[in-house]
Amino acid sequence: MRIAVTGSSGKLGTVVVRELTEAGHEVIGLDTVGPRGAGFVQVDLTDYGQVIDALTAVGDRHDGVDALVHLAAIPAPGIRPDVETFRNNILSTFHVFWAAIRLGMTRIVYASSETVQGLPFDVPPPYIPVDEDYPARPESVYSLVKHLEETMAVELVRWHPEVSITALRFSNVMIPADYAEFPSFDADPRRRKWNLWSYIDARDGAQAVRRALETAPAGFDHFLIAAADTVMSRPNAELVAEVFPGVEVRGDLGEHDSLFSTAKAQRLLGYRPTHSWRDEV
Structure with a gap:
């Protein structure tokens, strides 16, 4: 496929571009900054005219794309004023979804967020490990937008039943350079605790994007995407007893197993996290 990737110059986006390219797809990167060349288009996603033009054709760069990966956003709460986070993120997502559907694309994968689970868990989760089965609990404007984006996707596929939109609720994205800090977390x-000691290696995040593009059926679905383990050396039972006493534990916590369940993504997308900070430090 020829795939447009928004946020292609970001921490996750650069790895996604590499993953898709190595899998044989042609990638067109869309971002505000990036390398000058045939595979990149500079675009302001809050301008619908630029978005639909960039997806349709750009000179001799490309003459249309088959699928969309939407990763671009103000990536966390507290970076910009709340009103700007809302404006930028909701407009960008509506524009790329609407343009993609208007242009006949039927495969969309995008970055939702672990924050819709109720982060930073100042109010404890209803149970541990967490999964996608309980209702969204946005606790910030950033998270609210992610919830609204998922709601928008539900309605768009109802209007267009042939379209597949997959929301990947990524945990805190990490690359190997980040792992040197991890041993200090034990202190x-x-x-x-704000995200149950979870993370996602960008390489596994990219794998999830590729699998969703290649396998997700028509309709909407959302998936938690996390590493197989926690960021801690301390065992899960000890951590949960100390920080979340009284929260229901469902099943075996494992010694260091992720407390964000990726069972749904593994079952339906074939996702298999293979990268761990323990192999890098």
């Missing part, structure tokens, strides 16, 4: 379990 204070509350430092990373």
